[in-house]
Amino acid sequence: xxxxxxxxxxxxxxxxxxxxxxxxxxxxxxxxxxxxxxxxxxxxxxxxxxxxxxxxxxxxxxxxxxxxxxxxxxxxxxxxxxxxxxxxxxxxxxxxxxxxxxxxxxxxxxxxxxxxxxx
Amino acid sequence: xxxxxxxxxxxxxxxxxxxxxxxxxxxxxxxxxxxxxxxxxxxxxxxxxxxxxxxxxxxxxxxxxxxxxxxxxxxxxxxxxxxxxxxxxxxxxxxxxxxxxxxxxxxxxxxxxxxx
Numbered sequence: 001x002x003x004x005x006x007x008x009x010x011x012x013x014x015x016x017x018x019x020x021x022x023x024x025x026x027x028x029x030x031x032x033x034x035x036x037x038x039x040x041x042x043x044x045x046x047x048x049x050x051x052x053x054x055x056x057x058x059x060x061x062x063x064x065x066x067x068x069x070x071x072x073x074x075x076x077x078x079x080x081x082x083x084x085x086x087x088x089x090x091x092x093x094x095x096x097x098x099x100x101x102x103x104x105x106x107x108x109x110x111x112x113x114x115x116x117x118x119x
Numbered sequence: 120x121x122x123x124x125x126x127x128x129x130x131x132x133x134x135x136x137x138x139x140x141x142x143x144x145x146x147x148x149x150x151x152x153x154x155x156x157x158x159x160x161x162x163x164x165x166x167x168x169x170x171x172x173x174x175x176x177x178x179x180x181x182x183x184x185x186x187x188x189x190x191x192x193x194x195x196x197x198x199x200x201x202x203x204x205x206x207x208x209x210x211x212x213x214x215x216x217x218x219x220x221x222x223x224x225x226x227x228x229x230x231x232x233x234x235x
Binding site: 033040041042043044045048056089091093107108109110111112113115 | 123154156161162163164166169210212222223224225226227228
């Protein structure tokens with residue numbers, strides 16, 4: 001079974017430029033998450049999708065961050081314009097819909113992450 | 120709001136010894152789940168173990184066990200017979216249901232170093 005795919009793995013940009021990250025979740029996983037992990041900290045949830053609808057985007061800085069999940073499968077996270085403090089690893093994760101256990105209840109499967117450096 | 124606290128920024132353990140990584144949580148929910156993830160230097164998050172709030176027995180997965188004390192709101196990870204490959208960042212996380220969907224909140228992590 002293929003895991004969560006993310007690209008690019010690394011991106012270096014200058015402040016005020018824009019960047020986009022792509023995520024393809026595990027087939028059949030209805031829930032998709034974007035997390036931001038700043039160096040030395042735990043991941044922080046940015047946005048959560050259930051199929052193609054947004055469940056929670058309360059911690060997404062909407063003045064510069066946007067995300068979409070067209071057709072309820074893959075997703076794109078965009079930052080425009082980037083700030084120095086946006087330097088972080090952006091992790092995408094997916095899980096089965098609530099009520100479907102399929103093994104460990106509620107386990108999230110993570111991609112390898114996209115490391116962003118803003119200069 | 121729920122909160123996960125990991126008070127040990129770094130831990131050292133001798134190879135083949137056991138180590139306990141601390142985790143306390145705060146929630147007003149009756150139904151929740153507790154997870155431990157491992158993050159090696161390569162960056163991927165690897166699921167280790169899960170404990171449901173209604174599970175009466177402590178979860179075990181190979182060399183990993185979760186010491187769940189519900190009244191104290193603690194969910195410590197015990198790694199037995201440490202190996203050099205266990206050196207990594209370890210995150211405690213809690214899931215709860217919000218708006219009919221599952222959310223996962225992470226602690227700040229503990230950096231474990233296994234010494235030869």
